[in-house]
Amino acid sequence: MQDFLQALGQHAFLQTALLAGLLASLGCGVIGTFVVVKRIAFMAGGIAHSVLGGMGAALYFGFDPLLGALAAAVLSALLIGLVRLAWNAQEDTLIGALWAIGMAIGILFIAKTPGYTTDLMSFLFGNILLVPRRELWFMAGLDLVLLVTVMLFYRQLLAVTFDEEFARLRGVPVAFFYLLLLCLVAVTVVLLIQVVGLILVIxxxxxxxxxxxxxxxxxxxxxxxxxxxxxxxTSAGLALSYGPDLPAGPTMILLAGSVYVVSAVLSRFLARRRARRRRLLTATGG
Amino acid sequence: MIVGSGEVRTESPKQPVISIRDLGFSYGESPVLEGVDLEVLDGEFVGLVGPNAGGKSTLLKLVLGLLEPQQGSIQVIGQTPRQAVRRVGYVPQFPTFPRDFPISVEQVVLTGRLGFGPMLGWYRSSDRTAARQALAEVEALDLARRRIGTLSGGQLQRVLLARALVAEPLILILDEPTANIDQRMEGDIFDLLARLNARLTILVVSHDIAFISGYVDRVACLNRTLVCHTTERVDGDLIHQLYGDNVRQVAHAGSGHGHAHNLGHQGH
Structure with missing residues (x-):
């Protein structure tokens, strides 16, 4: 940890990496909350994986892969959302299909682009150490879009997330806000791909x-x-991976995963103890 | 008040706020509703009864504009159901949200204010005042800070009622408001509805004709088509017609039974 702090002072790429992690965590906190309470993690996974198609195409045609990722993410978010709104039933099949088709398209484009190997690995698993400084501005811009949209439409997004039928009865354009929410998920996916790659985004x-x-x-x-x-x-994962020279993305994910498991067990234990104490109180109190 | 083109009854100056004409609806092959005609007048308290799968919930969804009529027409406050829906408060039979959602009672009630004020930004202080008033009206103000998942069935029903009231509706529509709560609470909820009827038109769906007949002005019985539409007493013949042969006359505990025969004497 001492090494990491020392290196952080010396190396600009580490500072950039740290900032990239912090910028990404804003998206994962704000939009991740919607994903969890609305239970659309599988949908977010589909959006994330289909992004490879856009990245591959952008690489092949000589654009910034991030722009390709953004276009592909928004496109697949709209597709998944429209199919759900129109048919309701076929959504999981479609997500699975988009998931695989996007990756297949991406791999084909990347295979035909010279000098691809390092790119593919960092698309899939991220390489926070290779984030160029100018991309921090791009990430900050995406954060701003997320924050402003959520602040302006918080009531509607909450209502659509909580109770779609009731929101419709109050005259909220439910389809619009549902698609907007999925687009925000798409933007967040692109934000997080910088840090942990598209496979670990979820x-x-x-x-x-x-x-x-x-x-x-x-x-x-x-x-x-x-x-x-x-x-x-993201910060602790970066620091932990630095000394033993581990890939940063997977280190962050394992850290988050372990904390999640411990927290799930702990919170269940606490809830049970609270319930027992309440029973005791009511028993003695009368 | 704006009203539809429906005729004004000579006995009463009241105007229809819901008028349904020759309404037909089917899911796929099998018709759910056929030739339904129904008028609900301003200030009335109407009970909609009928067997399960008799089309009650479908009729409500049509009145709320969640479904489109395939035949006939519906006018609500002189408008199409979709246009009028902001002036209609709706309490569903089952909550249409996950019970473990991280949201407080006050926030749930506030979602009822969505049709008000500017599209952008947060709730205003007038919205919060209205939410607290609505909670006080259903005697649930003490629940404001509770998480929605911690409420009992009866408490949740009151909160859903507050969420409907906070939108300042002209008409209140309830789908089996007491299906999931115990009988003592059932009386409490209907006493509350009777008080609200002083300023609101109420349409309430129930499968329990004997119980609601003590509260409502009028009963409409629905089994695919409108079997009866009566201000007269509910007797064995009617129940027979509505539910078929093998219905036992079940004695109801509590206040319901005593009211079963003194239904609506306002006359036609």
Whole structure:
């Protein structure tokens, strides 16, 4: 840890990596909370994997792969959302198909692009140490879009997440806000791909919010704690991986996963103890 | 008040706020509703009864604009159901949200204010005041800070009622509001509805004709089509017609039974 702090002072790429992790954790806290309470983790996974198609195509045609990722993420979010709204039943099949088709397209494009190997690995598993400094601005821009949208439409997003039928009866354009929410998930996926790669995105999107949900019972509280936890996981994961020269992304995910397991057991234990104490109190109190 | 083109009854100056004409609806092959005509007048307390799968919930969904009529027409406050839905408060039979959702009672009630104020931004202080008033009206103000998942069936029903009331509706529609709570609570809820009827038109669905007949002005019986539409007494013939041969006349504990025969004497 001492080594890491010392190196952090010396190396600009480590500072950039740390900042990238912190910027990503804002998305994973705010949007991850919606993903967890709305139970659309599988949908987010589908969006994340289909992104490879966009990245591969962008690479092949000589664009920034991040722009390709953003386009592919929003496109598959809209596709999944529209199919769910129109047919309701076929959604999981479609997600599975988009998941695989996106990856297949991506692999084909990457195979035909010269000098691909390192890129593929960092797309899949992320390489936070290779994030260029200018991309921090791109990430900050995405964060701003997420925050402003959620703040402006918090009531509608909450209503659509909580009770779609009732929101419709209050005149909220449910289809629009449902698609908007999925687009926000898409933007967050792109944000997180920088840090942990598209395969591991789903863990960073759900675990911090799920851990927060063990202890706080309001959407806003979950967002705040999940953001903080996201920051802790990315920073600590980076620090832990630095000494033994481990890949940073998987280290962060394992850290988040372990904390989640411990927290799930602990929160269940605490809930049981509270219930027992309440029973005792009512028994002695009358 | 704006009203539809429906005729004004000579006996009463009241105007229809819901008028349903020759309504037909089917899911796929089998018709659920056929040739339904029903008018609910301003200020009335109408009970909609009928057997399970008799089309009661479907009729409500049509009145709320969640479904489109395949035949006939519906007008609510002189408008289409979709246009009028903001002036209609709805209490569903089952909560249509996950019970473990991290949200407080106050926040749930506030979602009823969504049709008010600007599209952007947070709830205003007038919304919060309205939410507390609605909770006080259903005698659930002490639950405001509780998490929705910790409520009992009766408490949850009151909160759902507050969520409907906070939108300042003209019409209140309830689908089996007491299906999931015990009988003592059932009376409490209907006493509350009777008080609200002083300023609201109420349409309540129930399968329990004997119980609700003590509270409502009028009963409409639905079994695919409107079997009866009566202000007269509910007797064995009617129940027979509605539910078929093998219905036992079940004696109801509590207040319900005594009211079964003094239904609506307002006359037609």
């Amino acid at each position: 863990a960073l999107l759900t675990l911090p919010a799920a851990i927060a949900g063990h202890y706080v019972h309001s959407l806003g509280g979950m967002m705040l704690i999940a953001t903080l936890l996201g920051g802790v996981f």
